[in-house]
Amino acid sequence: MKVAITNLGTIVSGDWHSPFVQGDTVISHDGKIVSAGTANAAAVEACDVVIDAGGMTAIPGLIDSHVHITFGDYTPRQRTVGYLESYLHGGVTTSISASEVHVPGRPRDVEGVKALAVAAQRCFADYRPGGMRVIAGSVILEPGLKDEDFVELAKKSVSLAKAGFGAVKTAYDYAPLVAGAKAAGLITTCHTGGSSIPGSGAITGDHLLKIHPHVSFHINGGPTAMPDRDFERVIRESEIALQVCTAGNLRTTLLCGKLALELDAFDRFIIATDTPTGSGIMPLGILYTMAHLASLTAMTPEQAICAASGNNARVYRLDSGFLKTGHAADIVLLDAPDGGTQGTALDAIRHGDIAAIGAVVTAGVPRFVGRSRNTPATTRKARVAKSSVMQDFAAAAH
Template sequence: MKTAIVNIGGIFSGDINAPFRDGDALLMADGLIQSVGTLSPAEVEAADVVIDAAGTFAAPGLIDSHVHITFGDYTPRQKTVGFLESYVHGGVTSSITASEVHTPGRPKDPVGVKALAVAAMKCFADYRPGGMKVHAGALILEPGLTDEDLREVAHAGLRFVKAGFGAFPSPYDYVPLIESARRHGLISMVHTGGASIPGSSGIWAEHLVAMQPDISFHVNGGPIAIPEAGFDRLIHETKVAMQLCTAGNLRTALLIAQKMTATGTLDRLLIATDTPTGSGIMPLGMLYTISHLVALGGMAPEIAIAAATGNNARHFRLNAGVIAPGRDADVILLDAGTGGSQPDALSAMRNGDVPSVAAVVTAGIPRFVGASRNTPRGMRNVRTAHSRIVQTFDGASH
C-alpha cells in the first residue's frame, strides 16, 4: 500500500537535535517512509490512500517504552481486554515490554524465565493489536541464570533483560548479569525507586552506578522515586537513559527534566507510562506526560515529542520514532481539541491540554482517520481525501 499525507501544517521530526522537518507532505510505501517534504500532483495521484491533514501537525507515532504486557491484548493486572488497541487511539504506535512480570503464575527458575521471555517475543512478532508494534520478551533476571543462559536467549533473538524483580538478596547481585547482558548485546533495563509490587525491592542511584545499565526505568518513581541526590549521580556518573513515567512522581519528573535540560543531557531523556499497573490503564498517558513537561516544566513541545519518540527509538535500537526516509511509517496527526482555547497542537500542549489525535498510521496503513475514540475531535477536518482501498478508515463511528 502507498499512503500519502498532504496539507500538513508542521512536522515534528522526533530527532531531538533537529526537532522540526520542513515540508507539508509525506509519502509512505512498503511499511517505510519514502519521502518528506512536498509531493508532486503525480505522486499524490499514484497513492492508494491520500489523507488530508487539514493543517494539523504530523509526528512520529509515540513509543511507550514501559508497558507491562502479558500475552495477547489483555492485562490481568486490571482485567482488561483490548488495552493495547486502545493505546493506539492515544497515538501510541509502538510499545516496549517492561517484562512480562504480571503474567499469572510466572515462573522464577532459569528455565522458566527464559521460556517466558522467548515465548512472549515470538507471540508478538507478527501480532499487531490495533496496528501497534509490540516489542515483547524481556528476560527477568533471577538467581541461577548464567552467562551461557544470556548468550542462549540472545542467540534466540531476545533483545531485553530486566533487573528489579528477581529474588536476589541485594541489588548489587545484578551487576554480573548486567555485564553479561552487555557482552551479548542485550539491552538492560532496571527498575528504579521504591518497591512497586510485593516481593520487589528498592533500587537507588548507588545500585545503578554499580550496574551501569542501559535504561533506568521510571527514574521519577514507579511510583516511589529515589532520593533526589541520586538524580545528579545518574546524570554525571552513568550514561544511563533516564525514563520518566506517567505512573510515577510528577514533581520529581519535572525536577529531573530541569536537571537534564541544564546539563545538556536531554538526549538521554525517555517518556513512557509504566502501565498497566496499580495506576491503571492510561491510553493518553504519553500525551499527558508530554503536556505536563511542556506546560508545567517549560520544555519545548518538540523536545518532549522527541523524548517520547526518537529518543526511545535510539536507546532501544528501533527503526521507528523519526520522520525521515527509510524509517518505519508510523505517523500520527495532532490538533487542538474542539472547544478549547488554543488554535493548534503546539499551543494546546503549552497550555497543558492533551492534543487531539486526528489520525494514526502504522506500517504505512491508516488505522483511523478523523477522530480518535480517546481524545476530543480536533478543530480541523482531517479526512481521507482519496482511497483505492474499499475501506476509508473514517474514525467517525468511534
C-alpha cells in the same frame, strides 16, 4: 500500500536536535517513509490513499517504552481486554515490554524465565493489536542465569533483560547479570525507586551506578521516587537513559526533565507510562506527560514529542520514531482540541492541554482517520481525499 499525507501545517521530525521538517507532505510505501517534507503532484497522485490533514501537525508515532505486556491484548492486573488497541488511540504506535512480570504464576527458575521471555517474543513477533507494534519478551534477571543463557536468548531474538524483580540478596547482585546480558547484546533495564509489587525492592542512585543498566525504568518513581539527590548523580556519573513515566512521581518527572536539559543529557531523556499497573490503564498517558513537561518546565512541546519518539527509538535501536526517509511509517496527526484556547497542537501541549488525535498510521497502513475514540475532537478535520483501497478508514463510533 502507498500513502500520502498532505496539507500538513507542521511536521515534527522526532529528532530534538532538528525537530522540524520543512514542507507539508509525508509519503510512505510498503511500510516505510519514502519522503517527508515536499512532494510533487505526480508523487501524490501515484498513491493508493491520500489523506488531507487539513493543517494538522504530523509527529512520529509515540513509543511507550514501559508497558506491562503479558499475552495477547489483555492485562490480568486490571482484568481488561483491548488496552493496547486503546493505547493506539492515544498515539502510541509501539509498545515495549517492561518484562512479563505480571503473568500470573510467572516462573522464577532459570529455564522458566528464559521460556517466558522467548514465548512472549514469539507471540508478538507478528501480532499487531489494532495495528500497534509490540516489542515483547524481556527476561527477568534471576540468580543462576549465566552468560551463555543470554547468548542463547539473543539468538532466539529476545532483546531485553530486566533487573529489579529477581530473588537476589541485594540489588548490587544484579551488576554481573546486567553485564552478562549487555555482553550478549541485550538492552538492559532496571526498576528504580521504592518497591512496587512482591519481589521488587528499593533501588536508588547507588544501586543504579553499580548496576549500570542501559535504562533506568521510571527514574521518577514506579510509583515511589528515589531521593532527589540521586538524579544529578545518575546523570553526571553514568550514561544511563532516564525514563520518566506517567504512573510515577510528577514532581520528580519535572525535576528530571529540568536536569536533563541543564546538564546536556536530553538524548537520554525518554517518556513512557509504566502501565497497566496498580495505577491503572492510561491510553493518553504519554500525551499527559508531554503536556506536563511542556507546560511546567522549560521543555518545548517538540522536545517532549521527541523524548516520546526519537529518543526512545535511539535507546531501543528501533527503525521507528522519526519522520525521515527509510524509517518505519508510523505517523500520528495531532491538533488543538476542539473548544480549547490554543490554535495548534504544539500550542495546546505548551498550554498543558491534551492534544487531539485526527489519524494514526502504523506500518504504512491508516488505522483510523477522523477522530480518536479517546482524545477530544480535533479543531481541524482530517479526511481521506482519495482511496483505491477497499477499506473504511473511519474510527469506530463511541
